[in-house]
Amino acid sequence: MTAESATDGEAPRIDDQPFIDATSQAKSRYxxxxxxxxxxxxxxxxxxxxxxxxxxxxxxxxxxxxxxxxxxxxxxxxxxxxxxxxxxxxxxxxxxxxxxxxxxxxxxxxxxxxxxxxxxxxxxxxxxxxxxxxxxxxxxxxxxxxxxxxxxxxxxxxxxxxxxxxxxxxxxxxxxxxxxxxxxxxxxxxxxxxxxxxxxxxxxxxxxxxxxxxxxxxxxxxxxxxxxxxxxxxQRLNLPWKRELARPVIVTAAAAAATAAAVPLPVANAVALAPVQLAMMGRIATIYDLELKTMLSATALAQLATQLAGQSLARGALALIPGAGSAINAGVAGALTAAMGEGWLRLCEQVHTSKLDPAKVADELGAYVPGFLDIIRKMAEQKIAKS
Ligand SMILES: Nc1nc2c(ncn2[C@@H]2O[C@H](COP(=O)(O)OP(=O)(O)OP(=O)(O)O)[C@@H](O)[C@H]2O)c(=O)[nH]1
Ligand SMILES: [Mg+2]
Missing domain, CATH: 3.40.50.300 (P-loop containing nucleotide triphosphate hydrolases)
Structure with a gap:
């Protein structure tokens, strides 16, 4: 998370409710x-x-x-x-x-x-x-x-x-x-x-x-x-059990994101994937028994939302990445969501094992959860490498 991406462009119109709903649904489900x-x-x-x-x-x-x-x-x-x-x-x-x-x-x-x-x-x-x-x-x-x-x-x-x-x-x-x-x-x-x-x-x-x-x-x-x-x-002794619970959540969310982008979404609409991704993150947080309300303030959630969509940056910058195209297709949406899930899982693990101070989560997000552009860039690189 860089300071510019939070301040550059319009404020993200992303609702953090899916995150909160997913957390409470997962809590009652588990x-x-x-x-x-x-x-x-x-x-x-x-x-x-x-x-x-x-x-x-x-x-x-x-x-x-x-x-x-x-x-x-x-x-x-x-x-x-x-x-x-x-x-x-x-x-x-x-x-x-x-x-x-x-x-x-x-x-x-x-x-x-x-x-x-x-x-x-x-x-x-x-x-x-x-x-x-x-x-x-x-x-x-x-x-x-x-x-x-x-x-x-x-x-x-x-x-x-x-x-x-x-x-x-x-x-x-x-x-x-x-x-x-x-x-x-x-x-x-x-x-x-x-x-x-x-x-x-x-x-x-x-x-x-x-x-x-x-x-x-x-x-x-x-x-x-x-x-x-x-x-x-x-329990807090066995981390692999938690990963086993979290991985299917990521797979399901990636599939849902791919479906949402079956008809390629214009980049400016990357925000449409946010509910799926936020819900996934809420569920994973529950598996790690983390209280998100204390981890992420409303501001941090808004920052996270910007991070997810990266829309303000994406608009102009995408054109500069060769081979990235100008729309999010199913593959990109799935990869984006899966990468985000893995990153969030690692972050939750660090908090869970007390290696990361919950108060610092907002500052560390960028290091764990890759932004929209990072993933597009990676995919473009792979595409170029293949051709
Ligand atoms: N050597 C050793 N001491 C232990 C072990 N587990 C606990 N203790 C010590 O035994 C004492 C009592 O431990 P607690 O865990 O408080 O026991 P408790 O059954 O909860 O005690 P109450 O709540 O008072 O009934 C403490 O001084 C602990 O440090 C152990 O595995 N080995
Ligand atoms: Mg006791």
Missing amino acids: GRFNLAIIGGTGVGKSSLVNAVFGRDLAKVGKGLPVTQGAHYYHDDSLGIWDLEGFEIGTEKRPIELLHESLEVISHRPPNEQISVVWYCVNSHSDRLQRPEIDMIRDLNAKGLPVILVLTKVDWEKNPITNKRTVPLDTKTFVDWLNEPVDSHDQPIVVPYREFVLTSTRDRNGKGKGHGLGELVAETLALSPEDEKDAFRIA
Whole structure:
């Protein structure tokens, strides 16, 4: 984005409404992923949520104390049922509290219903206690998939083989999980669906942790089919999942733009493609869980619109580019939209991974999202190279 193109010529008559509409449509289409988290005080629940979702909703504090034992925290893509207060040995039996909470939750709106449960246990315990087993059985009986998350695993790295091994106490727990027995050594069934060993930092409180990739993969696998996309959007560990969601959006928009230009559009009407492109960008932003209203001010959106159409510049300059022609045909419209989508995807990724400050998006647009003229120029170059 150069200063001239924003000021040169008339103000663009482009409506930013498609952008806003597409964002809210995509939000309601993808929906919300709801995770329930159970685990004793200090086992590392908040650290896990932070590591996987990149935010601790509890800290942000829009919490809703639904029952004595259950808090609900949410933003657009993520809801967390924090099922606390199940400390064994408290006044009320944990199982009763759990029953009460699940009963209350079942009467909440559909978009608040639990998809997956992370039952968190400190990996330094040697087995599950009876009340914990009862709770897991209860959750399972209610049709809720439970992932048993062993937290704070202190992996040891063999300096020679570089292989990571779990410490002895965790191994004892894992052995028990593989063949659980009761206190009389009789085999029992603990109906968790998976168990995953995790850490969010090393034993010195440093590093990024381990096992989290497996945790998100298992969570996705156990999520109901129609909530998988919401989980892909809510989580922040796996970028390829987001790209997989965003690419078809680009392909669809490029096809729509090509159709719109099936009868070649005069260059001055490049603006006709803007609704398609803005809608595409709104959808991609949603996939990266970005709040565009805070990223792009009205002025920035207007700048973006100029960038998209480039109409003031295009009018005279096109004639100077050999082979560019004077109309936008289907091929140009499709290529233009696809290039814009890829650029916007990269920009969203940078913001999402905190490599780009959301406040600087407006200034950086030009570096990511190619302008109309850049693409025409490129296509003209290719044409010349071919001939
Ligand atoms: N060594 C190690 N420490 C951890 C790990 N995860 C969390 N901790 C530490 O354990 C403490 C508790 O972590 P939290 O994530 O706050 O635990 P919590 O379950 O949310 O705790 P409450 O909300 O108080 O119930 C903090 O001091 C963390 O730094 C881990 O993987 N390894
Ligand atoms: Mg916490």
